[in-house]
Amino acid sequence: MNQKQTTQVLVNFYVLTHLAVSKIACKNRWISAGNGRWHELRKNQFETFNRIIDDQTQLIYFAGDHGEQYLWCQRHKDNGILIGPFINSTNEGRKLKRATGEEMNQSPSLAEQFDYFSRTYNGLLPTVISQTQLIASVELLLTALFDQKTVNTLIHQLTSELRLPQPKVDAIAKDVSSSQLDRASYQAETALYNTIRAGQDDQVIVAFQRFSNSGKPGLVVPGNQLRNEKDLAIAATTLATRSAIQGGLYADSAYAISDQTIQMIEAQTRTNDVVGVLMTQMTRFAKEVRLANQRHYSKDINALTAEIYAHRDTGIQLTTLAAQQHKSAKYLASRFRSETGRTFMNYQNQFRLTFAQEQLTTTSASITEIAAMMNFEDASYFTKWFKRLCGQTPRQYRQQH
16 A cells, blocks of 8 residues: 555545544655644654554553543554544543643543543544444554454454453354345344434444444446445435434435435545445434434533433433532433433433444344443343333344344
């Protein structure tokens, strides 16, 4: 891959994930994507960072002075990828500094961290992401730049560094039969469009990667790979448009994005770029759905819904959020029900149920593992909770979907 192609990969990654990225290329030249503010941060951080890397370093995950985080993926000495700054749930429990320099005594919420970095970085907004999103994003970038063996090594290191369970080989990867492959693809496709319908823009890349890994797409135009990719992408855009409208985006807005997406797809000359455009625009659909739903609520309630979404796996107490906002839990509960038409617990349960359903249909994790991941005391309690909300046990849901 030449310098021009590498630069384009980095630019596509930056547009898709909103995470700034730079790569040290040959002859000590930087090939970068991102804005001017990121370049300043990179220079300041890298001077210190350069002293801790050596010939054996392949991956380092570290935090800056204010808790912002960076990821260094190295293939050779002084030749690698520096990603960041970004923030995610691993910042919880870590003291951050305010703009004035003093440290926060209590662990800041994700919303507080995002507001802080929005002010501090003045134009570069580090994305609030989950660890799953981080791994999917990094895997997407590494796959475009390195050979598969190197990608597997770096992803293994990343999951070890974050103390995450190693990715499991799903039944779909074992190629046991074509019928199972088709079924897995349908499940993964459904999960992808559900992220758009729910406005989960930070999960689109994860869902897209799972769908891509679940099987090969159909063949529409034999003998013409580029035309085939374009036609498949246009069909996917139609489904994404429908999902966005179902999620609450006005039809005229959804169709405007759809028209632009199709024009962008048709303008591409390489199959990889078609896929990049599609992922970018699917993320945009989901983001517009989220923003459309948020516009109906006040600032206080938007902050609550953002925290509910950020903690849809483990859940979060209203009293905790009330303390963070320095408001009465009773007051927020009343405001929340008045504006959303639902109680705080009911609203949170719907997000958590969707998360549980996605884990059941798109991963091979056991019910016990999913219950632990979602902070339930045991699998039995999780099963009762799931059945009360869904009408089926987790096992029944997985078997039927």
